[in-house]
Amino acid sequence: MRRDSSHLFPLILILLLFSALSYGQAWSGIISSSRAINWTGAGLPPTLPDGETTPNPWTPPTRTQCTSYSGYPSAITGTGTAATDVAAINNALAACTTGTYIPITGTFNISGVGNCYGGGAITCISMYAQNGVTLRGSGPQSTKLSLSGEAIIAFGEANGNGSGMWSTGFSQGATSLTMSSPSGPTLTAGYLLYLQQCDTGWSGSGCSTGSYSDNGGLYICGLSSVCDNNGGSSLHRFQQQVVYVTSVTGSGPYTVNFTPGLYMPNWSSSNSPTVSWTKGASGAPAYGNGLEDLTIDTTGGETFNGAVYMNETYASWVKGVRVVGYAVVAPFYTLNTKSCLIANNYLDGDTYADTAFNTAFQRTGDSDSLIINNIMRNGTPLEGLGSNEGGVFAYNYGRDNFTNYYFNRTFEHYAGTAFLLHEGNELGQIEDDDTWGTHTLNTLFRNYVSGWDSPYVGSSSNPGGISWEAFARFENAVGNSIGGPKLTNYQSTNGAIVADYVWEINGTGPNDPLALSSAMRWGNCDTVTGTCRFQSSEVPTSLTGNAVPFENSVPSNDNLPCSFFLAGYTSTSCPAHANGGTGLSWWKVCTSWTTFPTSCSTSQTQPFPPIGPDVTGGPYVNGTAYDIPAELAFKNLPIDTSYQHSFSITGSSWSGGTETLTVSGLTAGSAYINGGFQVSGGNCATSGAGTATGAEVVMTGSSNTTVSYALASNPGSCGGGTMLFPDVRQFDERVYQNDAGGDPPAPPINLNAQVD
Numbered sequence: 041m042r043r044d045s046s047h048l049f050p051l052i053l054i055l056l057l058f059s060a061l062s063y064g065q066a067w068s069g070i071i072s073s074s075r076a077i078n079w080t081g082a083g084l085p086p087t088l089p090d091g092e093t094t095p096n097p098w099t100p101p102t103r104t105q106c107t108s109y110s111g112y113p114s115a116i117t118g119t120g121t122a123a124t125d126v127a128a129i130n131n132a133l134a135a136c137t138t139g140t141y142i143p144i145t146g147t148f149n150i151s152g153v154g155n156c157y158g159g160g161a162i163t164c165i166s167m168y169a170q171n172g173v174t175l176r177g178s179g180p181q182s183t184k185l186s187l188s189g190e191a192i193i194a195f196g197e198a199n200g201n202g203s204g205m206w207s208t209g210f211s212q213g214a215t216s217l218t219m220s221s222p223s224g225p226t227l228t229a230g231y232l233l234y235l236q237q238c239d240t241g242w243s244g245s246g247c248s249t250g251s252y253s254d255n256g257g258l259y260i261c262g263l264s265s266v267c268d269n270n271g272g273s274s275l276h277r278f279q280q281q282v283v284y285v286t287s288v289t290g291s292g293p294y295t296v297n298f299t300p301g302l303y304m305p306n307w308s309s310s311n312s313p314t315v316s317w318t319k320g321a322s323g324a325p326a327y328g329n330g331l332e333d334l335t336i337d338t339t340g341g342e343t344f345n346g347a348v349y350m351n352e353t354y355a356s357w358v359k360g361v362r363v364v365g366y367a368v369v370a371p372f373y374t375l376n377t378k379s380c381l382i383a384n385n386y387l388d389g390d391t392y393a394d395t396a397f398n399t400a401f402q403r404t405g406d407s408d409s410l411i412i413n414n415i416m417r418n419g420t421p422l423e424g425l426g427s428n429e430g431g432v433f434a435y436n437y438g439r440d441n442f443t444n445y446y447f448n449r450t451f452e453h454y455a456g457t458a459f460l461l462h463e464g465n466e467l468g469q470i471e472d473d474d475t476w477g478t479h480t481l482n483t484l485f486r487n488y489v490s491g492w493d494s495p496y497v498g499s500s501s502n503p504g505g506i507s508w509e510a511f512a513r514f515e516n517a518v519g520n521s522i523g524g525p526k527l528t529n530y531q532s533t534n535g536a537i538v539a540d541y542v543w544e545i546n547g548t549g550p551n552d553p554l555a556l557s558s559a560m561r562w563g564n565c566d567t568v569t570g571t572c573r574f575q576s577s578e579v580p581t582s583l584t585g586n587a588v589p590f591e592n593s594v595p596s597n598d599n600l601p602c603s604f605f606l607a608g609y610t611s612t613s614c615p616a617h618a619n620g621g622t623g624l625s626w627w628k629v630c631t632s633w634t635t636f637p638t639s640c641s642t643s644q645t646q647p648f649p650p651i652g653p654d655v656t657g658g659p660y661v662n663g664t665a666y667d668i669p670a671e672l673a674f675k676n677l678p679i680d681t682s683y684q685h686s687f688s689i690t691g692s693s694w695s696g697g698t699e700t701l702t703v704s705g706l707t708a709g710s711a712y713i714n715g716g717f718q719v720s721g722g723n724c725a726t727s728g729a730g731t732a733t734g735a736e737v738v739m740t741g742s743s744n745t746t747v748s749y750a751l752a753s754n755p756g757s758c759g760g761g762t763m764l765f766p767d768v769r770q771f772d773e774r775v776y777q778n779d780a781g782g783d784p785p786a787p788p789i790n791l792n793a794q795v796d
Contacts, residue, residue, distance in 0.1 A: 066601040067483075070562060071516050072592040075481055077303055077459045079605035082432040083381050083410030085284075088328045088355050089230055090138040090172045097410050098383050099625065100330050100357050103174055105143065106136035115178060118146035125149050126163040129175065133165075138172030138328065145178040150191040151340075165193040168326035168353070177334025179637065180362040180386075180771045181680075187347055188340035196326040196352035196377075200225045200319035206235070207293065210307035215300070219315055220293040227317055230324035231285045232354055232378055233298055234405070237313035239276045239455075244312055247276040256554065257586025258306045259511060262426065262455025262477025267511050267550060269475055278456030278477060279304065280427040282378040282407035284354060285317075300408070303429050303459050305589070318352050318376070327354040331361060333773065339365035339683075346373025346402070350380055357381035360773030364388050364683060370402035370423065374409060382411045384626060384773040386674075388766075389418025389442060399423040400438070404454070406431060413626045413776065415670045417715065418766070420447050421467055426454025426477070432605050433460070437670035438467035440715035441493050446502055448493035452479050452512075461485065463604055464651060466668045468493045474509035474550060481590075483516040485604045486651040488665040491527040491542070493714065495740050503527060505566070507544040508559060510552035514580075514590040516560040519600045519652040521661035523567030530568045542566045558583060560592045563600055563653045565664040572653035572664065574598050602649045616654075620645030621781035628779040629669045631676040637772030644672060645779055669776060677769035679718070679736065684764040689722065692758035698740065699724065699751035703763050712742050715766060722761025724751075736767055 067076050083097025092101035105113065109132035116128050125148040132142045152163040165185070167175065177183030185193070202224030209217030219227075227233070238247035239260045252261050263273035283298040296315070307313060320326050331348065338347055348358055348371060357380060363371040371387055374380065387400045400416040403409065404425035411422070414436045421438035433450065441448045448468030452460070455477025462470060463485045470489055472479040484506065492503045503526035508515050522542050531543035533556050546555040561578040565571070576594045583591050602616060606624075620628060627648065630640035647655065650666040658666040667675075691702035701724065706713065716736040718726045726735045741748035747763065 106140035115143035118148035134169040141174035151188040172328040174330035180335040183334035198318035203316040206313040212305040213301040225319040237311040242276040351375040362771040374403040376405040422450035424452035427456040435464040471507040472512035478511040490524040521665040626776040628777040683768035694754040717765035723755040724758035
């Protein structure tokens with residue numbers, strides 16, 4: 041047994057080099073194989089169904105310009121007339137062949153109401169009209185899709201539903217099953233297969249027989265008061281994994297082969313497992329469709345749930361896109377998808393008067409997606425709506441949530457999530473809550489969690505770091521840096537409630553002591569204890585009953601790999617890079633331009649890994665955390681003055697280094713605004729308008745009529761000036777550059793995502 045002690049922060053940046061041959065998965069020797077999967081399979085697959093190849097999961101295949109659309113070789117140019125613009129794009133998508141892209145430029149109006157899939161009056165972009173086609177703008181500053189009404193950009197559709205009974209093939213890691221009694225469209229290779237079974241204690245047609253009963257182990261339960269705070273539903277089927285069908289043989293029963301293997305160990309005939317699938321426009325679901333390098337503007341009043349609606353699609357992506365205005369509940373929404381990519385995007389809620397709860401990403405029924413290197417402002421970064429497995433959320437930056445309480449967080453909100461990885465993110469909080477059901481076997485690795493939304497300005501507060509509520513079981517947290525000035529207590533556990541915590545485990549609601557006793561915490565650093573904790577008491581070495589398979593031995597040393605999912609894409613191992621040389625195409629960041637966005641004059645690379653107990657010299661959590669590339673990009677991107685609103689400053693006061701401006705017409709609701717702004721005219725005028733550096737000041741407080749910010753000396757009266765807000769950034773994914781050198785990415789390996 042390893043000694044039970046806390047270690048002070050190490051003085052040097054050293055990383056153990058993990059060899060694939062000797063260690064298997066990067067987490068081997070730290071996390072038990074029953075508690076993790078091979079996350080190198082998240083994101084785009086190495087080969088698309090049409091034969092196109094990808095160099096790694098975050099880089100789409102190279103494509104040539106389509107020659108089949110009207111107007112070739114010129115780009116399609118927006119007219120601002122909805123019917124004309126939508127027809128031009130959709131006709132081109134339908135006409136072009138796989139492996140091509142369609143260039144578009146200018147402003148397109150996409151508007152309407154009704155049913156996108158039922159031939160109603162809504163006008164929407166039908167990405168599913170053809171497989172393997174990219175809709176590519178000329179850059180977010182030059183190409184804009186203006187959405188209003190109930191307009192959406194849809195990646196898939198269901199033209200028919202099929203289902204069958206699942207009779208054999210339940211072992212963890214299995215890649216084939218036996219299916220009987222199929223109905224609906226014929227299942228063939230290329231389809232997505234939705235594997236489901238009834239929740240714990242339920243069985244029968246429609247999962248209508250039984251009752252929830254805690255088995256003391258892997259417990260799947262949702263929308264019931266026995267396992268959540270808001271339950272009450274007849275739905276008892278939350279576990280789902282989406283797999284890709286590689287072949288179907290036999291004449292009944294049928295053998296269905298698929299990839300990857302089964303993640304969960306609890307598949308069983310006693311839970312009435314079923315398989316189902318949907319037919320796309322031309323048979324198998326849509327695949328390989330990309331949306332790139334443009335702005336989506338929803339400030340005109342778009343209200344549908346998901347401006348970008350990634351549903352029933354495989355290996356599709358959104359990359360280099362700016363979204364402005366969260367008039368939608370969530371601008372990015374994924375539903376029943378597999379192996380999709382959302383990368384290098386910038387999402388800004390913009391609307392200063394919107395008091396609705398907004399989310400950058402929502403996902404449900406999604407498997408093996410990769411959400412990486414995105415900036416998310418004025419909206420909670422990620423909400424999980426249940427039934428998600430195997431996804432990776434990595435190196436994303438969240439800030440400036442517009443609510444009257446801290447909510448710069450990712451949170452799993454509904455039941456059925458499992459084997460999700462959060463790595464390298466920089467945000468306020470991470471939570472698996474007990475609002476709508478259970479969560480299990482999720483992993484947090486090398487995230488910087490500040491515990492608040494710096495600099496938060498709301499009237500009330502609920503600061504906290506990482507929260508695993510009741511029935512969030514067998515969770516892993518390794519190498520995270522947690523804390524800031526708002527956190528004063530180490531943990532709130534098993535109903536012994538304390539505020540301002542680094543950890544909350546089994547805090548409120550239903551009581552589940554197994555949430556704490558099964559939690560794996562190793563090498564996490566925090567500002568309350570001032571240490572990086574490698575303690576055997578925070579490792580679940582001794583569980584009982586049905587929880588025993590998820591015990592975790594105490595790691596033999598304090599060494600951590602640099603990544604749990606990137607290691608498979610370097611030529612040897614995954615070493616540390618203190619001054620660049622990672623080989624990652626998005627790690628180097630342009631910080632100033634001669635001409636934006638094409639002429640970069642200054643670049644910067646951050647240490648890699650940027651967060652963890654083996655990191656020193658960083659600005660956060662006693663030196664163990666640096667800013668990630670997405671934060672560095674946001675801080676230096678130019679301000680887009682076309683989205684700024686002007687507010688008259690009617691008065692001001694200064695006290696103790698804080699300037700408070702009284703502003704007319706600032707907000708129309710109870711939510712508090714947050715973030716950077718500029719002042720034009722008067723004694724408080726900022727200089728360098730249109731730039732993020734020098735011109736911008738950041739709020740330290742706000743109300744419906746005032747904003748405060750730090751100012752060293754009294755400027756006198758600032759009345760008569762104008763406040764310019766919000767500071768939406770100009771954006772182009774070329775802000776991210778290839779960080780050449782080190783171990784360059786090699787061809788993908790071990791991408792079947794089998795359970796190790």
